[in-house]
Amino acid sequence: MLTAHWLYGISGCLLLALGLRTALLHDMLLQRLIGINVMGAGVFLVLITVAYRGPGIAPDPVLHALVLTGIVVAVSATALALALARRLTAEQDDG
């Protein structure tokens, strides 16, 4: 186990917990959404850390591909959430 594994792995876990806490507790939609994105970043960080084999060694490409997929999925979900939120505020303003 490399030092980088320790550092980045633990950071990933912390980011996940941090994002989760915000997503559960925060009042504001935007922060909750960012919280979920931070959670995702934490998971992705864990995945990329797992892929890392050390300097000069080719990392695991499968995990990189998974994270790429994950990023696009996350941005899709964020976009939909924001569109829904916009629709809500528009109606609140109208009403």
Added chain:
Amino acid sequence: MTAMLVLDILLVLSLLSLATAALATNDARRSVILFMAFGLVLALAWGRLLAPDVALAEAAIGAGLSGALLLTAVRDQAHRALRSSRKPVHERGRANLRVTLEWTVTLLCIALAGLLAWALAQAFDRAPKDTLAQAVSANLAISGVSNPVTAVLLNFRAYDTLLELAVLLTAALGIFALGPARPGHRAAGPVFDGLARWLVPALILTAGYLLWVGAHAPGGAFQAGATLAAAAVVLRLAGRRSVGLPTGHTLHVAMVAGVSMFLAVGLGLLVLGRPFLGYPPAWAGGLILLIETAAMLAIAATLVLAFFGGRPTPAPGVAEKTS
């Protein structure tokens, strides 16, 4: 090694502090900007961990586009949504309850992080045999591309990518179904307009390059699509309402381009007696490029649509006068 360690510690600390800061503030705009900064540092971390493909995608999508989306939402006051449901706390009992809840959740989250880290440590200790990565390199020669990440994304696990494009399409359709976009804000000043004239062609060129290079080096459809979308976003900020994006039916075609091309290739091969998405090695490179091109268009169209927050409205003459 110590220099690397310092860099690692710096990266990790800034990641954690940026995330904390972004989540702690109550100012929405500030939060978004901090989150974008977080994304950029994250991209650096990906680079440090030898994941340049991911770094590119993070910079373009994770930090760039997500940030732009969030910023537009802040501008439209969308972050106020759902807020009304939490009533202001009046009674002391409820306030106490709230505090208890916060502490419970916080402790649970800390416990979760600890558990996860512990389990992860155990997993690293097991040091599983690297069979999957070996299988990828063993089959890379017949995958049609030389970038292993692209090989996984568009050949070995192409089915994931097909579904991912379907996710993107679903998001776009969901946004679409909510109705037309709200009219954009006024155009930026002439300086930005001038900048846009240079920036947009450059971005389009970059997108094309990324798409082509993805076969053997970091890059590919998603990064290219995101860059293309960025070009449209720049145009939008410069005041173009529909940014030359097709409206109505043609937009549909662009949105489904990725899924349809994927399906057409997959089912075509199935009809020819091969497995679904089982490219013959000789054609693999060409087919992958074909799919990627369509995917790039779809990604760009979808991301721009998401950025608009709805169906693009046909532009009235006023907005077009700068062109």
Added chain:
Amino acid sequence: MNFDATLPLLVLASSLLPGLVIFFLREESHRLRTLLNLAGAGAKVILVGIMIWGVFHQHTYLTRWTLAPGLELVLHADTLSVLFVSLSTVLWLVTTVYAIGYLEKSPHRSRFFGFFSLCVSATIGLALAGNLFTFVIFYELLTLATYPLIAHRGTPEALRSARIYLRYTLGGGAVLLTGAVWLHVIAGPNAFIEGGVLSQLPDEYHGQLKAIFLLLMIGLGVKAALVPLHGWLPEAMVAPAPVSALLHAVAVVKAGAFGIVRVVYDVYGVQFTSELGLLAMLGVAAAITIVYGSFKALSQDNLKKRLAYSTVSQVSYIALGTAILGPIGTIGGIVHLVHQGIMKITLFFAAGNYAETLGIHNVSEMNGVGQRMPATTLAFSIAALGMIGIPPIAGFISKWYLGLGAVEAGMAGWVLPVLIISSVLNAAYFLPVLYRAWFCRPAPAWPAEHIPAARYETAGALLWPPVITAGLALAAGLFAAAPYSPLEWADLIAQREYQL
């Protein structure tokens, strides 16, 4: 599939299929509906006739259908089921005729007759059930099919009664289900076999078996209206008269009583039940119900309500007969299943006729009704006297065998007093009614005369059913010793149960 394996299914289908078709008939298709009803009832009479002959000659009629591993829907004709099936079939035919006349102009007839047929189908299924699982299925179906009949009029009162009915019966159903599953877990599929099979289980199960018996009796006791589970029955009399007739004579209360008989004789076995000390418990519950129901009936002015409490009391004779160990008591209980049915249905038909023809709902309005409606009142009188136990009417036979059985089983000490007290009470609540009807002077005008006296005292479809069933009640008493009479059949059942 050969005929022997299909016959039980055919008997079931002869009311089920017409019922399902009737639901989709247009409200005005009066003739088609009547045709379907009568064709179904007629077909059932013929099929059951074949079945009676076959069972008497030791034929086996058995339909099996696997629903899940270890859970089989079994329809099986044995002597006991044939007795109940015949009763239901004959009375369904009569009641259908009566209902067609009774509901001549009221709305929602397709719905009514649809559920009416389903109700009878559920009763038939219950009678033919070859194991406890099948019995539970049809027991619940009966609840479902009866609810719309009680709620049929749609008045707040009807809906309230229907709700009360549901509360009792679904609650009872849940308890029965619990008991049935429990028994299934410790004893496997509980096929109904004469003499039962549970006595072969090792001793350590006896505690559980007692608890299960209690659950089963509570579940069945709700429909059989054992005190204190009887609360729904007097409420349910808001239903239209044919429904009350069917409910009290064949369908619901009888299903409960029949279930008690089945569980005691063909699941536990009467000897084993007695060894577990459960028979006495059942006997006490029955005795309390008999006396309590009779007392309550005394004070009811509403005729249907008085009849309802009388049902509470009379149905428990069946449970009482079951609780008396020995073939003679068994005969008394089982034969009462039939006798009570034909007598009680006569009484409800007559009560319906009074209400429908003259608007009479209360005993106090019945003065002199015998002169205006002699045939109906004669039928009513025969049935009422039979209920009291006057020879040579059917009810006398039941009570005679019950008493004799109690003496034989050494239970005379408490059974005979119960029989005597209840007969005295029967007389006390029926004789005044008869006196008023025959010997008091009629009031100047009837409460509401809907049907004027023409060729008959009331509409033909209303008149003939009580006359026929009263005739049956008389015949069952007079020709009790004839072959295929209810008494002879009950004797056959007792022989097979006790392996005489």
Added chain:
Amino acid sequence: MAETLIWLIAMPMAGAVATLLLPRQSTPIACVTAVAASLVAGTLLYAVSEQGSLSYEIGGWSAGLGIALRADGLSALLLMMTALVMLASSVYAGTYFTKAAARARFWPLWLLLWTSLNALLLSGDLFNLYVTLELLGLSAVALASFGGKFAAVQAALRYLLLGLLGSMMFLAGVSLIYAGYGTLDLATLTLAVEPEPVAWTALALMSAGLLLKTALFPLHFWLPPAHASASAPVSAVLSALVVKVAFYLLVRLWMDVFADLVTPAAAGLLGVMGAAAILWGSWQALRTERLKLLAAWSTVAQLGYLFLFFPVLLALPPGPARDTAFGGLVILALTHGLAKAGLFLAIGIIQQRSGHDRINELNGTAQRLPATTFAIALAGVALIGLPPSGAFLGKWQLLAGSFASGQWLWILVTIAGSLLAAAYIFRVLGHAFGNQSYPRHSVTIAREEWPALILTTLAVAGLGLAGAPVWNLLESGA
């Protein structure tokens, strides 16, 4: 035969693309797709019953490097239920949305949802499951907000956020698995997994995410508003299928892949949560004023029954006893799916006819629509668990399993829940009796009323009387 697996995914997806490209013909295209996809599901069911489990390696790459699709008896049955519910709801939706433009926007999302359901039920790869979960979540949210009513959009947004949270937890579990075992393929993992911290932490994370998605008490709070404010065909599918496939995944993980890890305490915890869901959900259904909310709360309760099976199954010895009880779980889930979909479709008709769904004011409408009311009654029979519905067989097995393992609490909860269900169902059905004017025909609006009637009849008579093949299929496809 193995190609049917990929066709089940490709067909609705191609249908989605076609409806987008040809918006004017979208309704006929969608209906043809629905029929074709249902036929494929039927073919698969037949194939699994004949040949046992099937698998298909996408792109010809062996599972591990590539992604494999797999179908056994359980997934084939759920795929068939999905097809039936989607087909009936498609027919219904064709007339429910009166504007052509709305239909054209509806079909692509609808078919993408179907794609995701099928993809999830067939997937044999953990990360692929994550993607299908996201596809399912996003398409469900987009459909839940469809029409854009304020309440619907609000509920959909909550639904989305919680769904994302669930997916992230799931993905965290997946990454642990890859870190520990270097594989994502479920079949490989089943052989490799051992009772150790990595595995059970991963299982806990994935389960937490899935429990949120399947709305098990106390994580159910998002479900009633989301299911009650969506349009009728969407509510039907959300309640019948979307929560059900998340549950399927839980079953797959707990009883199959990680079966060696599951302890009685963990299963007992799920049981307790399920019991609470039954009691609380039924109680809320009894109290609510609106018919759609009643149906939605009833979903919360009915999901609880499914979780009661976990401690019961674990306590039974592996072999025929456990298999029989497991069949009970499956038949209960299938019955609920068909019945709840039918219930929501029927409620949709009532809501459209009367302009509201307030339970206390249903009299006239219920009596003018006898076929629809009858469908509600049939659905009620299935929800209460009365014979001859499939749910009766399921509950019998649940009770039998509880008795056999001496777990008395579950018996009490099951009985109490059934009685509460009877109370809330008959609260509605009481309004069907009265002296309002009666239509000349029982079925008044055929194309809208038949789907609900057929689904509920299947739930009651189909699964109840002809349910035995379910057990055979689970056995042959195991």
